[in-house]
Amino acid sequence: MPQRTPLYESHLAAGAKMVDFSGWEMPIHYGSQIEEHHAVRRNAGMFDVSHMCALDLVGPDATRWLRHLLANDVAKLATPGKALYSCLLNESGGVIDDLIVYFFTPERYRIVVNAGTAAKDIAWMRAQLPGFKAELRVRRADNDDPVAIIAAQGPDARERRSTGNDAVAMIAVQGPQARERFWAAFPDSRAAAESLGVFQAAEWRIGDNSWMIARTGYTGEDGFEITLPATDAALAWQKLRDAGVQPCGLGARDTLRLEAGMNLYGQDMDEDITPFEAGLRWTVDLKDAARDFIGKSALEGNNARQVRNQFAGLLLLDRGVLRAHQKVVTAQGDGEITSGSFSPSLNQSIALARLPVGVAIGSEVEVEIRDKRLKARVVKPSFVRNGKPCFSAG
Numbered sequence: 001m002p003q004r005t006p007l008y009e010s011h012l013a014a015g016a017k018m019v020d021f022s023g024w025e026m027p028i029h030y031g032s033q034i035e036e037h038h039a040v041r042r043n044a045g046m047f048d049v050s051h052m053c054a055l056d057l058v059g060p061d062a063t064r065w066l067r068h069l070l071a072n073d074v075a076k077l078a079t080p081g082k083a084l085y086s087c088l089l090n091e092s093g094g095v096i097d098d099l100i101v102y103f104f105t106p107e108r109y110r111i112v113v114n115a116g117t118a119a120k121d122i123a124w125m126r127a128q129l130p131g132f133k134a135e136l137r138v139r140r141a142d143n144d145d146p147v148a149i150i151a152a153q154g155p156d157a158r159e160r161r162s163t164g165n166d167a168v169a170m171i172a173v174q175g176p177q178a179r180e181r182f183w184a185a186f187p188d189s190r191a192a193a194e195s196l197g198v199f200q201a202a203e204w205r206i207g208d209n210s211w212m213i214a215r216t217g218y219t220g221e222d223g224f225e226i227t228l229p230a231t232d233a234a235l236a237w238q239k240l241r242d243a244g245v246q247p248c249g250l251g252a253r254d255t256l257r258l259e260a261g262m263n264l265y266g267q268d269m270d271e272d273i274t275p276f277e278a279g280l281r282w283t284v285d286l287k288d289a290a291r292d293f294i295g296k297s298a299l300e301g302n303n304a305r306q307v308r309n310q311f312a313g314l315l316l317l318d319r320g321v322l323r324a325h326q327k328v329v330t331a332q333g334d335g336e337i338t339s340g341s342f343s344p345s346l347n348q349s350i351a352l353a354r355l356p357v358g359v360a361i362g363s364e365v366e367v368e369i370r371d372k373r374l375k376a377r378v379v380k381p382s383f384v385r386n387g388k389p390c391f392s393a394g
Helices: 008-013 033-042 062-069 118-128 146-152 178-185 187-193 230-242 250-259
Strands: 017-021 024-029 045-048 053-058 083-089 095-105 108-113 135-138 168-174 201-206 209-214 223-229 309-316 327-330 333-343 348-356 364-369 372-379
Touching: 008 024, 008 230, 024 033, 024 250, 033 045, 033 250, 045 230, 045 250, 053 062, 053 118, 062 108, 062 118, 095 118, 108 118, 118 135, 168 178, 168 230, 178 187, 178 223, 178 230, 187 201, 187 209, 223 230, 250 333, 250 348, 309 333, 309 364, 327 348
Parallel strands: none
Antiparallel strands: 017 024, 045 168, 053 108, 053 135, 083 095, 095 108, 168 223, 201 209, 209 223, 309 348, 309 372, 327 333, 327 364, 333 348, 364 372
């Protein structure tokens, strides 16, 4: 049976169509996916992202452990609340998951991982903890979730299972009016959050509870991702609705992230794909030669895995819709679409694709769709940011 977030009843009351997503019963839309998409691009929309898994990392070796665990380097985080995007790699350089780490002190971090990979992420992290003085605590809202139980089992486990008092929910408020509407709903938060830079978070006390307000998101628009006690979630959701923030489902979230050129785990990357082949080379920090992170040896040196593919965007020039797994025919060989859909903002079909190295930005390729070959242009893998087209054809 799918798990339910603390906002399940709020979704039903708003008329959401619910679907099973990574083992969670989540809203796909509330009536019109297109309207929800445009609400985020033009005004403000909000998403229940409580199915994602928040982990608290504490201990004197927290920083040292993360520098070993992640391809990106948390040593560059010096400002409390500063966030870092990174891949979690296996020994062969494949992507176990992509995640965000929030720094508060060298001994305290928050990690947010994807819903569908949470169990394997925690198992992998557990295996890397021996020898480090640090512990993880699962904060996902549903305390009957098997992830929380798995994380607490075994005599050597260093994670703590969350209790009803410390379980959290997460709400993403996104769009050009997102921050102003959030402050309208919660005026006292403005002092804590107004000065936040992009990819930075602040902790805010509201009554006896602590919230984390982060200027991050998965839509290509400005806004906040809010982590708050699960018991506060339904009231916060209603206050945001009263402030004019439109509830949005997974359908709009997917077209928004695709327009923004943001990877989706399981489609655009997986354990057989390195960050270099997923357009995420910028997340692999090799500046400190002495730092030995998991997967490093597979990505550099004489034994490095050969990079045969590049990550690119596609704009369909003919009529049709680009979808995942369609073949892309190029002069350098065949590629494959990893994510594709119709773009409501551009009124045109777009895709992310893995293409042979050497295919130039601005060149034309062909995509096989229903036994036909349709023309597409290769562009940089980002289409719409901050409400405006941003792709480049060369």
